[in-house]
Amino acid sequence: MRFQGQPILISGAGRGLGEGIAKHLAAEGAVVGVADINQPSAHTVVDAIRAAGGEAHAYGGDLGNRSEYFGVAEAFRYDAGGPLRAVVNNASVLVYEPIEAVTEDTLDRMLSAGLKSVFWGVQAFLANRDESAPGNILNYSSPVAYRGRPNTGAYTTIKAGIAGLTKVLAGELGPRGIRVNAIAPGSVPTPATEGFVSAEQYAERAKHIPLRRNGTPEDVARAAAFLLSDEAAFINGAMLAIDGGIIAAG
Numbered sequence: 743m744r745f746q747g748q749p750i751l752i753s754g755a756g757r758g759l760g761e762g763i764a765k766h767l768a769a770e771g772a773v774v775g776v777a778d779i780n781q782p783s784a785h786t787v788v789d790a791i792r793a794a795g796g797e798a799h800a801y802g803g804d805l806g807n808r809s810e811y812f813g814v815a816e817a818f819r820y821d822a823g824g825p826l827r828a829v830v831n832n833a834s835v836l837v838y839e840p841i842e843a844v845t846e847d848t849l850d851r852m853l854s855a856g857l858k859s860v861f862w863g864v865q866a867f868l869a870n871r872d873e874s875a876p877g878n879i880l881n882y883s884s885p886v887a888y889r890g891r892p893n894t895g896a897y898t899t900i901k902a903g904i905a906g907l908t909k910v911l912a913g914e915l916g917p918r919g920i921r922v923n924a925i926a927p928g929s930v931p932t933p934a935t936e937g938f939v940s941a942e943q944y945a946e947r948a949k950h951i952p953l954r955r956n957g958t959p960e961d962v963a964r965a966a967a968f969l970l971s972d973e974a975a976f977i978n979g980a981m982l983a984i985d986g987g988i989i990a991a992g
């Protein structure tokens with residue numbers, strides 16, 4: 743129960759990896775804020791956490807919108823009965839497409855959900871955090887930040903931006919007792935990726951991953967929880983690959 747009673751807000755936690763870390767942190771005692779643009783999905787996750795004996799609160803909102811994000815963070819602070827100990831910047835819209843196909847609408851949606859939400863998540867955390875305790879910001883980047891994968895222009899730009907911002911904030915917020923780290927999950931089937939990668943393609947990918955399998959949300963949640971925990975008390979500005987060796991082996 744490493745997170746007993748700690749309010750932790752998670753963006754995009756209505757499904758996929760966000761749902762995975764929400765359930766994991768709640769099982770370790772955290773009071774979890776499950777925020778998602780798809781409000782019914784947030785409630786479904788919260789119902790499951792409560793049924794398992796955990797504490798969680800659901801919020802709907804477009805977290806690419808600053809005032810909506812602040813509204814969610816303030817509501818969570820109230821519902822949790824105290825200031826925030828951490829924020830997990832997980833929300834994202836995934837689209838893979840050739841560069842000529844990228845429309846203004848898609849780019850706006852992706853930048854808003856995937857990058858602006860990180861800025862607002864950090865700001866909302868700073869405005870609602872527990873000043874008497876160490877703070878924690880965990881950002882979700884990707885192996886694509888390291889490699890030029892064709893047809894991922896918008897997504898890779900966002901994930902590389904998050905990698906850079908994580909380092910900036912580690913230096914900027916470290917002196918205030920806030921650790922800022924990122925994870926790079928690789929090849930983890932979720933509702934988002936399954937729209938672009940078929941089961942056959944995932945099976946083919948596994949043959950080339952050094953550990954010879956794809957990842958699971960629980961693989962990601964365990965490593966993310968480590969970075970959020972006091973066991974990682976001197977880790978700041980890191981990008982932790984959770985990818986079976988994809989980045990390392992190239």
Ligand SMILES: NC(=O)c1ccc[n+]([C@@H]2O[C@H](COP(=O)([O-])OP(=O)(O)OC[C@H]3O[C@@H](n4cnc5c(N)ncnc54)[C@H](O)[C@@H]3O)[C@@H](O)[C@H]2O)c1
Binds near residue numbers: 933
């Ligand atoms: N699955 C992978 O293999 C993988 C690999 C590398 C990185 N990641 C990263 O992990 C994170 C989660 O990925 P996933 O595969 O679970 O994606 P997902 O699409 O399944 O989940 C993203 C969630 O964000 C929510 N969301 C989207 N826009 C929002 C907005 N404006 N406001 C609030 N919520 C919003 C969605 O409704 C959804 O519930 C993302 O940041 C992704 O880039 C995933």
